[in-house]
Amino acid sequence: MKFVDEAQILVTAGNGGNGCISFRREKFIPLGGPDGGDGGDGGSVYLVADENLNTLIDFRHQRHFSAQRGQNGMGRQMFGKAGEDVVIRVPVGTEVINVETDEIIGDLTAHGERLLVAQGGQGGKGNVHFKSSVNRAPRKAGTGTPGEAREIRLELKLLADVGLLGFPNAGKSTFIRAVSAATPKVADYPFTTLYPNLGVVSVEMDRSFVIADIPGLIEGAADGAGLGAQFLRHVQRTRLLLHLVDLAPFDDGVDPAGQVRAIEAELRKHDPDMLGKPRWLVMNKADLLPPEEAQDRAEALVRELDWKEPWFLVSAIGRENTWPIMLKVQQFFDELKAAALEEAAEAAARAEMRRDG
Ligand SMILES: Nc1nc2c(ncn2[C@@H]2O[C@H](COP(=O)(O)OP(=O)(O)OP(=O)(O)O)[C@@H](O)[C@H]2O)c(=O)[nH]1
């Protein structure tokens, strides 16, 4: 089992600008001294950890990052401008590896942490620095040094943001395939398939999340500690659960409401924290029923469970109504983030008032 997202990128720092060879030319000074300025330093490439990112999926759009070179020095002892740095945002928890040497360059573990991955070149000295008692008119200046360039591999241990619950055969794997790897938007993204029951859902740039199914819960996760413990770590930080239920079970004796309650009982037993999380009901396999009957059964189930949270009727296999759920999930996360920001701002304002008052 692998829960690793990865991307390989090329980072190239800017070369230093060259020093300048120049001599003062003024009206009444026929042979002015050297006045060539230094070249500017090249820009460097940094990675910075950003808690707003969850996956490395956006690196499929861009693989090469290069910083500006430094400007050459100029006459009248003017320095060249330094090249601008490039700062690449990556999720917190990203590990950075030098592809050529296989060495770990660093590990970005906290929001805002910065790591230099390609050092910009140094600007060359202008000829003003080469003046000496023996050479008053040096025709010599330093050239800028090259910026570093390297292939780096980013690795991120994925942790699920959304957990998918349900009996075997409810369609969890099918659902994950419908919204992640198999979705045209992410079809060319190879990492989603590392582990078939873990998917990266990309709604748009900078807005992606990880969805994972939670197997074993109904098979007694507490007993099978191996898988359970390993897996639970990955789903502990889920902030939302999607509870899948088969609306058209093959066996007529199976009661969907009873299946939903059985899973709730399992959660209560193994991981009450998860029971406290927001949970949306996803009624699957609508395609197996005539549309009206599917709708009737869904509404009847919602009534029977006295379901207060959002609910959806879908066909995972036909990808019907699955993407709108993902948009809602992303919106849910956006709102959580906005609320957290607002809370932080209010706390800061309160602290300010206490200090002033
Ligand atoms: N008709 C129909 N069949 C579906 C749908 N979703 C899943 N299935 C089928 O139901 C079966 C089980 O689907 P899975 O996605 O493997 O279910 P699961 O919940 O991952 O099952 P476990 O991994 O055993 O827990 C497969 O044969 C799927 O093709 C659906 O929307 N409509």
Ligand SMILES: [Mg+2]
């Ligand atoms: Mg499955």
